Amino acid sequence: MKLIKSILGWLDDRSGFSDVVMPMLRHVVPDNARWWYVFGSATLCAFAVQVISGIALATTYVPGGEAAYESLLYITNEAPLGNLLRGMHYYGATAMVVLAIIHMTQVFLHAAYKYPRELNWMSGVVLLFVVLGMSFTGQLLRWDANGVWSVTVAAEMAGRAPVVGPAIAHAILGGETVGGSTLTRFFAIHVFVLPGLIFAGIGLHLWLVLRHGISEMPNVDEPVDPATYKEDYEARLQKTGVPFWPIAAWRDTVFSIAVMGLIVGCALFFGPPALGTSPDPSDINANPMPDWYFWWYFAILSMLPPQLETFVILGLPVVGLLGLIVVPMFSNKGDRAPSRRPWAVGTVVFGFTALVVLTIYGYRKPWSPDFGVKPLPASVVDSSDPAVVHGAELVHQKGCMYCHEIDGYGGHRGPGLSDIGKRLTQPELIIRINNGGYNMPSFAASLNADELADMVAFLNTRGGAVLKKDASSSDSGVRK
Amino acid sequence: MCEKENDDSPCAADRRSFLNRLSLGLAGLIGAAMSLPPIAYVLSPLVGKPPRKWRDVGGLEDFSIGETRLVQFQDATSTAWAGDTAMTGAWLRRIGEEQFIAFSVNCRHLGCPVRWVNDAKLFMCPCHGGVYYEDGAVAAGPPPEALARYPVRVVDGKVEVETSPIPLTTNDLA
Numbered sequence: 001m002k003l004i005k006s007i008l009g010w011l012d013d014r015s016g017f018s019d020v021v022m023p024m025l026r027h028v029v030p031d032n033a034r035w036w037y038v039f040g041s042a043t044l045c046a047f048a049v050q051v052i053s054g055i056a057l058a059t060t061y062v063p064g065g066e067a068a069y070e071s072l073l074y075i076t077n078e079a080p081l082g083n084l085l086r087g088m089h090y091y092g093a094t095a096m097v098v099l100a101i102i103h104m105t106q107v108f109l110h111a112a113y114k115y116p117r118e119l120n121w122m123s124g125v126v127l128l129f130v131v132l133g134m135s136f137t138g139q140l141l142r143w144d145a146n147g148v149w150s151v152t153v154a155a156e157m158a159g160r161a162p163v164v165g166p167a168i169a170h171a172i173l174g175g176e177t178v179g180g181s182t183l184t185r186f187f188a189i190h191v192f193v194l195p196g197l198i199f200a201g202i203g204l205h206l207w208l209v210l211r212h213g214i215s216e217m218p219n220v221d222e223p224v225d226p227a228t229y230k231e232d233y234e235a236r237l238q239k240t241g242v243p244f245w246p247i248a249a250w251r252d253t254v255f256s257i258a259v260m261g262l263i264v265g266c267a268l269f270f271g272p273p274a275l276g277t278s279p280d281p282s283d284i285n286a287n288p289m290p291d292w293y294f295w296w297y298f299a300i301l302s303m304l305p306p307q308l309e310t311f312v313i314l315g316l317p318v319v320g321l322l323g324l325i326v327v328p329m330f331s332n333k334g335d336r337a338p339s340r341r342p343w344a345v346g347t348v349v350f351g352f353t354a355l356v357v358l359t360i361y362g363y364r365k366p367w368s369p370d371f372g373v374k375p376l377p378a379s380v381v382d383s384s385d386p387a388v389v390h391g392a393e394l395v396h397q398k399g400c401m402y403c404h405e406i407d408g409y410g411g412h413r414g415p416g417l418s419d420i421g422k423r424l425t426q427p428e429l430i431i432r433i434n435n436g437g438y439n440m441p442s443f444a445a446s447l448n449a450d451e452l453a454d455m456v457a458f459l460n461t462r463g464g465a466v467l468k469k470d471a472s473s474s475d476s477g478v479r480k
Numbered sequence: 481m482c483e484k485e486n487d488d489s490p491c492a493a494d495r496r497s498f499l500n501r502l503s504l505g506l507a508g509l510i511g512a513a514m515s516l517p518p519i520a521y522v523l524s525p526l527v528g529k530p531p532r533k534w535r536d537v538g539g540l541e542d543f544s545i546g547e548t549r550l551v552q553f554q555d556a557t558s559t560a561w562a563g564d565t566a567m568t569g570a571w572l573r574r575i576g577e578e579q580f581i582a583f584s585v586n587c588r589h590l591g592c593p594v595r596w597v598n599d600a601k602l603f604m605c606p607c608h609g610g611v612y613y614e615d616g617a618v619a620a621g622p623p624p625e626a627l628a629r630y631p632v633r634v635v636d637g638k639v640e641v642e643t644s645p646i647p648l649t650t651n652d653l654a
Contacts, residue, residue: 156591183565281569340568367608402597440620446601
């Protein structure tokens with residue numbers, strides 16, 4: 001025992017742990033910095049999960065060509081604890097993104113970014129974007145068909161940049177096509193470049209926390225005045241401050257253990273995301289979909305008018321990054337209390353509402369054709385007229401139902417056809433099918449006159465409309 | 481040499497200034513020497529374009545006139561470990577005795593894989609609902625361009641498609 005004490009004492013003396021690290025841990029923080037302030041440390045905890053589980057996965061994962069997919073199958077299905085580790089890495093990433101956003105929202109709502117903590121905020125914004133970069137590159141390392149096509153989409157988006165777009169796209173792909181050099185690039189970025197940036201960013205972020213202290217809970221009677229803030233802050237700390245370790249830190253550890261439990265619990269009960277088919281770029285049956293963090297962006301891209309698309313694809317990330325970074329430059333003094341900052345509260349409420357709505361919209365992706373739609377059952381067709389029955393078969397065969405829903409069957413890209421017989425007359429239907437319309441192709445080349453007549457006969461039964469048999473059909477090619 | 485290195489004499493100040501610039505300059509050189517080769521290495525795919533290759537996708541007898549079929553072939557990549565990821569595809573349609581059209585499988589919106597819906601005579605994209613007519617022209621949805629086409633030829637009764645880069649929809653084309 002004496003020997004161990006002696007060794008520890010020697011290590012402490014030579015390393016300076018008690019002289020340098022302990023004062024940091026015991027630095028005085030406001031006593032009202034309670035449960036609101038646990039999200040930053042929990043984000044750090046999630047990052048630690050990512051580093052440790054990532055190192056373990058990297059001992060088996062083979063970052064190259066089709067071997068990556070085989071190694072993922074091995075990790076998931078055969079390696080001891082491999083399934084759990086993949087799950088921890090996935091839910092750890094989810095936790096990191098969610099906690100970083102919550103932490104940032106709390107800082108924004110409490111205006112903790114104001115003087116003198118502007119750089120704390122800016123470094124946090126950069127860290128958030130790097131974390132999102134980790135999420136995107138991590139999704140690609142799940143090197144299945146979805147991963148391959150996600151890389152292609154990323155290259156296409158980068159390719160829209162003026163002048164240098166194609167060069168960036170080919171740098172992303174590691175050539176002109178997806179191939180052996182594609183995954184290795186993303187692997188290097190995911191396990192070396194971005195984690196390095198995160199380590200550096202966390203170092204800077206924590207240093208700034210120590211330099212400027214943890215902000216107090218906002219008080220309506222204590223607006224920030226840069227001329228007196230530091231003196232006032234120190235004076236208040238002298239009166240009511242408590243040492244971070246262990247008086248304030250115990251809440252961080254309690255919350256972090258809860259986060260840890262959630263990550264491990266989800267990994268155990270839900271498992272990692274399922275692998276898709278093999279990463280074969282000639283497999284056209286893939287339906288590329290980003291991980292949930294980017295569903296809102298996926299939804300935005302589907303709604304944009306073409307003339308705005310390139311600007312939004314390229315501009316939104318840059319504007320988002322710069323817009324958040326400059327927040328303290330526009331407002332680094334004055335009120336911190338949310339009750340005195342209705343615009344800030346409104347921004348958060350609007351931002352989260354938009355994020356949730358767009359995320360749900362991105363998940364449902366009603367703009368995407370439903371290639372798996374089943375033929376209409378007889379109960380929906382509800383007719384013994386051979387023309388109507390054939391028409392019902394045709395709306396399935398010709399792909400109409402990929403985009404149009406009829407009584408619960410079909411996609412949602414176009415308007416529903418359940419009551420189309422009420423809304424359009426027979427001639428209008430003929431014109432619409434033959435000529436197409438807004439976002440609808442013309443079917444004139446793929447339907448003969450008999451087929452068109454049967455399809456119209458069926459559609460006219462939707463909603464109880466009466467067939468307008470005397471409508472002129474000679475111009476539209478419908479049989480008489 | 482100055483008498484003292486740490487005083488305010490012009491000699492000492494000049495010497496400190498010189499050593500300051502020397503150290504910074506040398507540090508910059510060290511940084512460049514260690515960074516430039518790796519950066520050039522990472523960017524090398526931008527310089528060395530792989531030669532295009534003609535790939536055999538089947539005999540003439542394998543394709544009926546008017547039929548549109550997915551053909552799968554290896555792209556021009558030279559990395560031995562690429563495996564399945566070196567594969568690519570095209571929608572190939574025979575339009576005459578020895579005439580073919582090969583459409584890229586990449587949607588011109590964001591590159592997702594388009595599917596040929598034979599009954600509707602349309603190409604459809606699952607990502608954002610882009611639709612193309614039989615000739616590759618945009619029929620509906622967000623794609624700004626018609627489907628790209630690959631060169632096709634018939635040699636000794638074999639149909640060959642030339643490997644091509646993934647078609648990028650750039651600002652230059654828009």
